[in-house]
Amino acid sequence: MAIEIKIQDVARYEGQEVTLKGWLYNKRSSGKLRFLLVRDGSATIQCVVFKGAVSEEVFENATALTQESSLTVTGTVAKDDRSKIGYEIQVSDLTVVQIAHEYPITKKEHGVDFLMDHRHLWLRSSKQHALIRIRHEVIRAAREFFDMRDFTLMDAPIFTPNAAEGTSTLFETDYFERKAYLTQSGQLYGEAGAMAFGNIYCFGPTFRAEKSKTRRHLTEFWMIEPEMAYCDLEQDMVVAEEFVTHIVKSVLKNRRPELETLERDISKLEKIEAPFPRLHYDEAVEILKKNGVDFEYGDDFGATDETTISQQFDRPVIVHHYPAEVKAFYMKRDPETPQFALAMDMLAPEGYGEIIGGSQREDDYDVLLQRVKEYNLPEEAFAWYLDLRKYGSVPHAGFGLGIERTVAWISGIRHIRETIPFPRTMTRLYP
RNA sequence: UCCGGCGUAGCUCAAUGGCAGAGCGGGUGACUGUUAAUCACUAGGUUGUAGGUUCGAGUCCUACCGCCGGAGCCA
Numbered sequence: 001m002a003i004e005i006k007i008q009d010v011a012r013y014e015g016q017e018v019t020l021k022g023w024l025y026n027k028r029s030s031g032k033l034r035f036l037l038v039r040d041g042s043a044t045i046q047c048v049v050f051k052g053a054v055s056e057e058v059f060e061n062a063t064a065l066t067q068e069s070s071l072t073v074t075g076t077v078a079k080d081d082r083s084k085i086g087y088e089i090q091v092s093d094l095t096v097v098q099i100a101h102e103y104p105i106t107k108k109e110h111g112v113d114f115l116m117d118h119r120h121l122w123l124r125s126s127k128q129h130a131l132i133r134i135r136h137e138v139i140r141a142a143r144e145f146f147d148m149r150d151f152t153l154m155d156a157p158i159f160t161p162n163a164a165e166g167t168s169t170l171f172e173t174d175y176f177e178r179k180a181y182l183t184q185s186g187q188l189y190g191e192a193g194a195m196a197f198g199n200i201y202c203f204g205p206t207f208r209a210e211k212s213k214t215r216r217h218l219t220e221f222w223m224i225e226p227e228m229a230y231c232d233l234e235q236d237m238v239v240a241e242e243f244v245t246h247i248v249k250s251v252l253k254n255r256r257p258e259l260e261t262l263e264r265d266i267s268k269l270e271k272i273e274a275p276f277p278r279l280h281y282d283e284a285v286e287i288l289k290k291n292g293v294d295f296e297y298g299d300d301f302g303a304t305d306e307t308t309i310s311q312q313f314d315r316p317v318i319v320h321h322y323p324a325e326v327k328a329f330y331m332k333r334d335p336e337t338p339q340f341a342l343a344m345d346m347l348a349p350e351g352y353g354e355i356i357g358g359s360q361r362e363d364d365y366d367v368l369l370q371r372v373k374e375y376n377l378p379e380e381a382f383a384w385y386l387d388l389r390k391y392g393s394v395p396h397a398g399f400g401l402g403i404e405r406t407v408a409w410i411s412g413i414r415h416i417r418e419t420i421p422f423p424r425t426m427t428r429l430y431p
Numbered sequence: 432u433c434c435g436g437c438g439u440a441g442c443u444c445a446a447u448g449g450c451a452g453a454g455c456g457g458g459u460g461a462c463u464g465u466u467a468a469u470c471a472c473u474a475g476g477u478u479g480u481a482g483g484u485u486c487g488a489g490u491c492c493u494a495c496c497g498c499c500g501g502a503g504c505c506a
Contacts, residue, residue, distance in 0.1 A: 030469085031462040050463075067456090082466080102441075107467045108455045109443055113498055169504075185506095210504055211432070223506065302503075345506095354506060402506030416506095427498070 002074045008042035010077055010087045019074045020045070020089065023124070024065050024100075026107065034062040036091075038073055044126070047073050047089040058094050067106075068124070070097035119422055120431050130258035131418055134251055135407045139203075141250035142224050142401070145243050146201045151226060154193040154200040156186025158207075162381040169210045171219075182207035185400060188330070188385055190227035191361060194396050195388055201226040213426055215415040216303070216353050218404060220424040227398035233342040233360040236397035237318055240346055240356055241274040243401070244316055248272040251410050264412040268349070271314050278318045281340065284309050300326040307351040316355070320344040329371040331359040332395075344399070352409035358399020365389035 002017040010018070022040030029035065032051035037044055049062040065071065075091040082088075104118055105125065115122045122128050146153075159173075159180045171182040186202040193200035203224045210217065226239065248269055251259070259266055279287070288295045291308050300322065301309070310317055321340040324333050331341040346356035362368045368389055372382050407419035417423040422431065 026467080028465045028468050029462085030465050033463050033465070035465050035468085037466085046466080048464080052463090082464080084466090102457060104441070104456090106442060106456045111443075111499090114442065206506085208505070212502095212504065213499085214501065217505075221506065300504090303501090303505095357506060400506065405506055 006042040007038070007040050007045045007085075010043075010045060010085065010089075013077045014079055014087065015077065017074065017076050017092065018089070019072060020047070021072045022070070024067060024069045024071060026067065027065055029063070034059070036062060036065065036071075036073070038071070038089075039124070043085060045085060045087065045089060046083060047075060047091050047094075049091045049094065054091060054093070058091070061094055061096050062091070064099065065096065066100050067103040068100040068121075070100070071095060072097065116417070116423075116428060117430070123421060126261055128418065130255075130261040131407065131411055131413065132421060133258050134255050134262075134411050135403070135419055137251050137255045138247055138403060138407050138410065139222075139224075141247045142243070142403075143203065144250070145246045146199075146224075146226060149199070151199040151201045152193070152197040153203070154190070154197065155202045155204055156183060156189035156225075158183050158204065162378060169208045171207050171209050184208055185223065186225050187227065187398060187400065190225055190398055191385070191388055191396065194227040194229040194398070195392065195394070198230075199226065199228045211426055214303070215417075216405060216408075218416060218420065218423055218425055221420070222403040223400045224403065225398060225400040227396065229394050229396045231360070231397040232395055233320065233344060233397055236358055236360060236399060237278065237320065237344055238275075240344070240358060240399050240401075241276045241316070241318065244276075244346065244356070244406075245272055245274040247406065248410060259411070262411050262413065264410075268314070268412075269410065273315065276316050276318055276346070277313050278320060279309070281319060281321045281323065284319045287312060298323050298325070303353060306347050306353055310347040310349055310351060314349065316346050316348055318344050318346050327359070329375040329377065330361050330368070332362040342397075346399075348405065348409040350409065350412075352405060354402075355405045355409065356399050356401045358397065360395065360397040363389060363393045363395055365393065 002019040004019045004021065005013055007020060020038055020040055022038045024036055025039045025044055026037040027034065034049040036047040036049065038047050049059060051059050072095045073089060073091055074093040075089040077087055078090050079086060080088045105121055123132065159175060160183045161180065170184065173180050173182065184206055186204060190200055190202050201224060204222065205220055206223050207220050209219060228236070228239070252266070252269055284301070285295060285297055287309055288305055293305060293308055295305060309319065320343065321334060322343045324339060324341040327341040327343050331343050334340045334342055342360035344358050345354050347353065348355045362371060365386060369386060372379055404416045404419040408416045411419065413419070417425065
């Protein structure tokens with residue numbers, strides 16, 4: 001009786017008879033030979049069916065297989081230098097589980113819209129497979145980083161009564177004849193958690209109804225957000241750069257074959273090491289001026305500005321002390337230079353844009369109440385949030401990291417939509 | 432919302448205003464080492480929609496629809 005194995009473990013079974021359960025990735029034939037490229041989710045291997053070595057029925061079955069048909073194969077593991085993984089299977093028996101209908105995704109190239117309409121099948125192809133596995137590793141490493149440091153996982157709600165920053169980009173939904181909004185960030189709830197547990201993080205989907213049609217935007221994306229009590233902006237930045245370093249190193253260690261599948265320039269990732277360069281807003285503006293960018297002092301940076309700044313460095317760069325006017329109401333201002341907020345953004349290299357946004361939060365009750373009024377926010381909706389400043393307020397800080405932009409950067413792929421299994425954009429709700 | 436581009440076979444694309452085609456995929460067959468195998472044969476079309484110009488429109492014009500890219504906004 002042959003032992004049932006995963007293709008990725010095939011090297012351990014050289015010369016033995018094994019059984020694989022999978023799907024037909026591709027088929028080539030030559031006279032009395034059938035070359036079946038079989039994938040099982042772990043890897044892909046060529047299975048060779050020779051007419052003289054199997055029953056007539058097995059050979060006929062091998063001939064009839066169509067792309068993505070499901071099958072089980074039994075055969076001997078043989079070393080072969082022509083194989084990409086070093087081995088192939090010499091088939092002795094083969095069972096067809098299902099003959100697949102005509103498979104829409106062929107070996108030739110396809111357009112994005114067609115592939116996205118078939119996203120549920122596209123996930124089977126090698127590039128998409130590699131991306132989702134890198135995404136898994138990014139998420140695993142991100143959680144591991146905070147778990148190792150004794151942060152408590154405390155997830156935030158997805159239905160929220162109000163917006164943290166304006167309502168124009170919120171998805172509204174009916175909530176038993178009231179209005180509810182899909183969350184844009186777990187941060188405010190994270191602050192409640194930090195006051196309860198010290199250090200927490202939350203991880204979940206967030207939703208933004210921005211009418212953005214660029215390769216960096218999704219309407220539904222995943223964010224991991226730590227929030228730390230007794231923490232200032234400086235400490236916040238240190239955690240952020242060590243965090244990103246840990247994620248990159250984990251992917252390099254555990255998902256190197258996938259990076260190679262994607263033809264990622266790995267040398268660029270190997271340079272990622274904390275500490276990262278840090279720029280005061282004023283220094284970032286200087287860089288723009290030096291590069292001849294027409295930029296108005298006091299504005300936030302646009303996408304091309306971010307690219308110009310990040311291109312000066314071979315690792316992520318942190319920009320801090322943004323003008324307070326362009327930043328959110330909850331960010332604390334620098335006591336020494338109150339025109340600046342104690343805010344920071346981390347820009348990924350190679351023009352991948354902002355992957356982290358964070359700040360030290362305003363911890364003074366009176367100042368925060370004043371901000372709520374200045375930003376015309378409904379005071380009663382933020383009563384619970386203001387409470388956090390009434391009962392044992394402490395300096396605290398946190399940030400949010402966008403999973404999809406991080407995966408896009410580490411993978412080196414152009415568009416963010418391939419970094420999530422089923423992307424949601426302005427024009428894409430199916431499948 | 433604004434700016435730009437593209438809609439032709441299942442897919443990727445050709446076709447000077449003048450007979451709507453190729454490759455891949457599908458089907459039939461040949462081949463004992465193929466690597467997107469190769470070779471032969473074969474089926475497959477309301478050229479996004481609605482108007483207009485013209486002897487004649489896939490091609491030119493107008494409107495609409497869909498998608499793609501970018502801007503703003505953001506992670």
